[in-house]
Amino acid sequence: MIHLSFSIAICLFITITTGLIFLIWIFYTHTNYDNITYQTNELSQCPYCTYTFLNYQKGQIQLCPRCHCLIDKNILNKEKDT
Ligand SMILES: [Zn+2]
Numbered sequence: 001m002i003h004l005s006f007s008i009a010i011c012l013f014i015t016i017t018t019g020l021i022f023l024i025w026i027f028y029t030h031t032n033y034d035n036i037t038y039q040t041n042e043l044s045q046c047p048y049c050t051y052t053f054l055n056y057q058k059g060q061i062q063l064c065p066r067c068h069c070l071i072d073k074n075i076l077n078k079e080k081d082t
Contacts (some may be wrong), residue, residue, distance in 0.1 A: 047075060 004012075044055040046064040053065050062071045 044071075046071060 042055040043052065044063065045052045046067060046069065048069045048071075049064065049065060049067040051066040055062060059061065060073050062073055063069075064071060
């Protein structure tokens with residue numbers, strides 16, 4: 001039978017818990033890296049406050065992170081063309 005003192009048991013519990021959290025973080029970061037780089041290809045500028053931001057949002061209507069104005073994606077595309 002293995003004898004464990006209370007302090008060693010607490011130490012093992014904290015080590016194993018921290019290791020599991022670290023492994024989950026590595027797995028989450030590794031699996032989502034390709035999706036993040038794919039989604040950040042589009043750089044947008046708000047036509048109202050001229051704030052430039054990476055556009056992570058999908059859909060026709062975008063939200064400016066600074067002034068929280070709703071921006072139609074067609075307006076963003078027209079300003080990029082001109
Ligand atoms: Zn804005």
